[in-house]
Every structure is written in structure tokens, then in C-alpha cells.
Amino acid sequence: MQYILKGKSIVTMGSRGIIRNGCIVIEDSWIIDVGEYNDIRGKYHGYEVLNMEDCILMPGLINTHTHIAMSLLRGYADDLQLKEWLEKWVWPLEAKMNERDIYIGAKLSALEAIKSGTTTICSMYHHQYDYNEARAVYEAGLRGVISHTFFDWRRDEDYKFMEDLISKWHGKGRWKIKVAASPHAPYTVSPKYLMEIREYVNEKNRELRDEEKIIIHIHVAETRDEAKIVKEKYNVETEMGLFKYLDQIGFLSEDVLAAHCVWLTDEDIATMKARKVKVSHNPISNLKLASGISPIAKLLSVGVTVSLGTDGPCSNNTLDMFETLKMASIIQKGVTLNPTVLPAEETLKMATINGAKALKWDKHIGSIEVGKKADIIAVELGKPHLTPIYSELSHLVYAVRCGDVKHVIIDGEIVMENREIKTLREEEVIREAEKAKEELIRRLKER
Ligand SMILES: [Zn+2]
Structure with missing residues (x-):
């Protein structure tokens, strides 16, 4: 799988700091390039561009x-x-x-x-x-x-x-x-x-x-x-x-x-x-x-x-x-x-x-940098509690709520897209958990 994520800003948490109008190029599970979209787009042909321009992209x-x-x-x-x-x-x-x-x-x-x-x-x-x-x-x-x-x-x-x-x-x-x-x-x-x-x-x-x-x-x-x-x-x-x-x-x-x-x-x-x-x-x-x-x-x-x-x-x-x-x-x-x-x-x-x-994993995760694994989240902007925007860092720590996470990529795989989980059936997991709780309480009362 090879694709380009295009974001409003990329908070790399690495040596590149924050890149506005940036993009991340992903091949298989790895980040192979990061930079401004206008500088990078010409270098990669045949890569699908995923438009996440309403989002801040940051390491998971x-x-x-x-x-x-x-x-x-x-x-x-x-x-x-x-x-x-x-x-x-x-x-x-x-x-x-x-x-x-x-x-x-x-x-x-x-x-x-x-x-x-x-x-x-x-x-x-x-x-x-x-x-x-x-x-x-x-x-x-x-x-x-x-x-x-x-x-x-x-x-x-x-x-x-x-x-x-x-x-x-x-x-x-x-x-x-x-x-x-x-x-x-x-x-x-x-x-x-x-x-x-x-x-x-x-x-x-x-x-x-x-x-x-x-x-x-x-x-x-x-x-x-x-x-x-x-x-x-x-x-x-x-x-x-x-x-x-x-x-x-x-x-x-x-x-x-x-x-x-x-x-x-x-x-x-x-x-x-x-x-x-x-x-x-x-x-x-x-x-x-x-x-x-x-x-x-x-x-x-x-x-x-x-x-x-x-x-x-x-x-x-x-x-x-x-x-x-x-x-x-x-x-x-x-x-x-x-x-x-x-x-x-x-x-x-x-x-x-x-x-x-x-976790002894900083060689592979923790920042958006070339040579690291593609573990990336997209945080959706354009909401009342995230407007206006002066500083991405300020919003990410003081204003963003967990429900603002729109897409999640782990090891290069899109695990959540538009808040829909691809790997698990959400309703089924919730139903199973509620049932397991009922059973647990029943077994506890039996003792
Ligand atoms: Zn503990």
C-alpha cells in the first residue's frame, strides 16, 4: 500500500516541528517522506492522495x-x-x-x-x-x-x-x-x-x-x-x-x-x-x-x-x-x-x-519522521471549541476532545476512517461487553 496523507498541519513531534499544508508519504507500514505538499507531490506518481485538509495530523x-x-x-x-x-x-x-x-x-x-x-x-x-x-x-x-x-x-x-x-x-x-x-x-x-x-x-x-x-x-x-x-x-x-x-x-x-x-x-x-x-x-x-x-x-x-x-x-x-x-x-x-x-x-x-x-520503541514510533512506522491520527478542526486556531499545540493539549479524532492509521493501515472502525464490529463488541458484565455479576452473587 502506498499513499499520501494531506493535512492542514502536521505536528511531527520530531525534528521538522510543525509543517503547514503538509503531507506524509506512506509506503507499506513506513513513513518515507514528510514535508510541504507543494514540494513533495511531484516526486510520487501513482500514490493515492487522501485528503485530510480539515485535520491536524500528529503521531498516534x-x-x-x-x-x-x-x-x-x-x-x-x-x-x-x-x-x-x-x-x-x-x-x-x-x-x-x-x-x-x-x-x-x-x-x-x-x-x-x-x-x-x-x-x-x-x-x-x-x-x-x-x-x-x-x-x-x-x-x-x-x-x-x-x-x-x-x-x-x-x-x-x-x-x-x-x-x-x-x-x-x-x-x-x-x-x-x-x-x-x-x-x-x-x-x-x-x-x-x-x-x-x-x-x-x-x-x-x-x-x-x-x-x-x-x-x-x-x-x-x-x-x-x-x-x-x-x-x-x-x-x-x-x-x-x-x-x-x-x-x-x-x-x-x-x-x-x-x-x-x-x-x-x-x-x-x-x-x-x-x-x-x-x-x-x-x-x-x-x-x-x-x-x-x-x-x-x-x-x-x-x-x-x-x-x-x-x-x-x-x-x-x-x-x-x-x-x-x-x-x-x-x-x-x-x-x-x-x-x-x-x-x-x-x-x-x-x-x-x-x-x-x-517502551523502547522510539526508533519506530512517537514522532512523524522518515524511517518510522506510520502510526498517525487525524484530529478534525472546524468545530466551535477548536476555533479560531493560533497554535496547534495549544489546541491539542487544552481544547481537543477525544471525539475529535477522525481517522487513525496504525502501521500504515487505516484502522479508523471517519470515526468508523475497520478492524472490529463496534456494536458487537459493546453488546458482548454488556453481556459479559451481566454474567460476571451473576457469578459473583452465586458464591
Ligand atoms: Zn495500574
Whole structure:
């Protein structure tokens, strides 16, 4: 397939900045040229021109932390403390979920992600052998990093699930799917088990190229009492901070993607910088569960790579990355009493190129540049809330809503055109999800 996308402006998030009256030339799954339409059109004969002149074209958004199967629990339990929310509500209902439910929930999330402009999703969940998140993401035509979650209580089975995930899915679909290993958190995985997983991942990665490596995706420092809980449960030293603790046991490296990072000490921040730990900032989930606010303005100022995530659709309660972009920016302005922190461009980087770096994928995604994969979204202008237009960056962070995404291209394929999804039957996915919810509630009442 070879074609040219013609847009009103192209926000490349790369070295070319913003190109007005621009176009992107796509061949197979790759971007082979970018520039002003008038300069480029003569060079390519026989390429179909897709007119998207009512749109801003930009790299697809990258959601670096979520649990996509949990869309089935959207709105099931709100307004609770994290501990109570997990132990009394989420975990008992999840215990009733079968692999089919996980697949259906993941499909529903994939649908929502594409419709809201996300082209790459990084999800942490319980892997299952036949029906699982990886299958749903693959069928939806989405790009994804799918992990299996390790817990102390599942020690024997975890490696079997992980081996299955790697053998069936790592590199699937011309590397559209990659896998990650996810120790759940320092308070649910012992230091010994954390190091076992670290060594397991190192061993798996020994022969792989950097962009093919399995990353480690973990929750760290989400709540205020987490360091104290870890200290008491495992009899370890955490007073200097959880990252300091993880570094002391030898766990940290540049392949660690840590979600949340709300409660950090100064030693933690210095350690994260030194070890090149990547952060997934989840402002909406952190606010909704009253976990706190991650000091990302500080993390960014010292040079830590901070990306953005929604967290699961049960604690957000959507996968809307445009909402997350705006929140991420304005919260930091509010808590630092400084409107100059997190300007639009820096915020947008978190959801694009920084997300790519966090997933070890910046060689191929995260910006619109020659030699990268064609993961592109078209955001429709000409609406009251997007008029007039002085700055594309301003609109993309502060004014665009997820429903403004008109077309989505992933790996060179048009996955959504005029808001119609090509890869999944939208009504069927919604119907299946509603039915799965009814069944889940019925099984929960049976216990
Ligand atoms: Zn999470």
C-alpha cells in the first residue's frame, strides 16, 4: 500500500516541528517522506492522495500504563480508598473473570483507545493461554506492549504464563505486539522474587536488539504508606524511598517502566535519573483514588523520561489520553503555583515521543519522521471549541476532545476512517461487553 496523507498541519513531534499544508508519504507500514505538499507531490506518481485538509495530523498517542481487561469493571466501584477498592471490590469480581471476559474487556478497551486517538497501548494484566489481552489488541489492529503480572502468591504459575506470552506474542504482526514482564508492585512481590524476575528478563534479552527487548513494567510508590508496608512485610530498608530500595537490591535498570511514582524522596529522584528509569504518570487515576500528585515537573526538570498513562478503566474511568494530557499539564501548574511549567509542547511529548522511549520503541514510533512506522491520527478542526486556531499545540493539549479524532492509521493501515472502525464490529463488541458484565455479576452473587 502506498499513499499520501494531506493535512492542514502536521505536528511531527520530531525534528521538522510543525509543517503547514503538509503531507506524509506512506509506503507499506513506513513513513518515507514528510514535508510541504507543494514540494513533495511531484516526486510520487501513482500514490493515492487522501485528503485530510480539515485535520491536524500528529503521531498516534501512546498510553504507557493501563489494564485493558478492566473495562468490564468500569463504574463498578468508585469513591473508595485504594486498599478497600482493591480488596473488597475489584479483586473479588476479578476472581470471577474467565479468559473470555479478559478478552472481551480488552477488545472493548482497544475499541475505545482507537476511537480516542491512541495507537499504542501498554497494558498489565493476568495472561491467559487462549483468549487474552494480546489477542484482543492484535485483532483490533492496535500496537501494544502486553505483560503478564507476577505476584508472590502465583509464583509457580507465573513463569508458565510468561513463557506462553513470549512464545506466542513477542514480535507478532511485524513487531506490532511486544511483551513485558510485570512484577505487580514492591508490596506484592518479595525482593527475592523481584530479583528472580530481573534475572529472567536479562536472560531473555541477551540476544535481542534494543527495540526488541522485553521491558519490566511495574507499579511503584502509588500510595503514601507503600514504603512502610514494604518495610514491614519483607523486613527491608525503605526509609530512603522505594526506588532507593529497588536499586539496593539490584532491580533497577533503563528497561524499567514505573507507573505512578507519586511518593518519591529526593534520593528516589536521583536514583531514577541515574538508573534511567522511565515513568508512566497517571494523573487522573491518582486523583480519583486520592493517592496524591506525582512531582513530574521536578522529574522532567532533572531529565527523567516521563510518559503518560490512563491506568485501568476502573480507576479513571476512561482511556481518554486527550483528557489525561490536559490534566497532566494543569495539575502541575496548580500545585507548583507556576503556569510556565508543563507547557503544551512538553506535555504533548509525554504522550508521544516520551511514551515511545518508555517502551523502547522510539526508533519506530512517537514522532512523524522518515524511517518510522506510520502510526498517525487525524484530529478534525472546524468545530466551535477548536476555533479560531493560533497554535496547534495549544489546541491539542487544552481544547481537543477525544471525539475529535477522525481517522487513525496504525502501521500504515487505516484502522479508523471517519470515526468508523475497520478492524472490529463496534456494536458487537459493546453488546458482548454488556453481556459479559451481566454474567460476571451473576457469578459473583452465586458464591
Ligand atoms: Zn495500574
